[in-house]
Amino acid sequence: MLETWFSRLPIEIVNTRPRLLLALGLLRERQCRWGEALAALWSEDIVIWRQGGGRERDKGRGLKVIAWFVESTADRSYEILDRRFFDGGFVQQHIVHATVAGPDGTDTPLSFRACLVVTVGADGLITRIDEYLDPADLAPLTGA
Numbered sequence: 001m002l003e004t005w006f007s008r009l010p011i012e013i014v015n016t017r018p019r020l021l022l023a024l025g026l027l028r029e030r031q032c033r034w035g036e037a038l039a040a041l042w043s044e045d046i047v048i049w050r051q052g053g054g055r056e057r058d059k060g061r062g063l064k065v066i067a068w069f070v071e072s073t074a075d076r077s078y079e080i081l082d083r084r085f086f087d088g089g090f091v092q093q094h095i096v097h098a099t100v101a102g103p104d105g106t107d108t109p110l111s112f113r114a115c116l117v118v119t120v121g122a123d124g125l126i127t128r129i130d131e132y133l134d135p136a137d138l139a140p141l142t143g144a
Contacts, residue, residue: 039063043125052135073098089119100140112137
């Protein structure tokens with residue numbers, strides 16, 4: 001599945017920025033299986049920051065947050081709005097769509113817009129993720 005996706009990338013990205021291919025795999029993996037493959041794309045000393053999160057997180061905490069999101073939602077998908085490359089990384093704007101099971105068993109739709117600024121190290125692993133979103137958009141998930 002990833003091979004098909006990579007084959008659709010612009011040839012200038014494949015030829016001039018091969019280390020970004022691994023980082024782009026992160027985003028594709030988030031759409032598909034999430035989990036272990038995502039962790040493999042992060043450096044051991046990755047720093048993850050989220051607007052409204054208050055502080056920077058390490059790899060272990062970042063993976064716990066993702067596991068919580070996966071366990072708390074179903075029917076997850078990403079709607080890519082824009083992706084721009086810069087030397088050493090990329091910025092992506094997207095909308096996350098999912099459903100959240102309510103206490104009464106009914107599903108509540110969840111959609112929120114987010115922007116990621118992703119920095120990639122010389123080894124092709126992601127070293128930093130800055131995520132911008134409106135925490136109020138997560139109310140169906142957090143109950144806030």
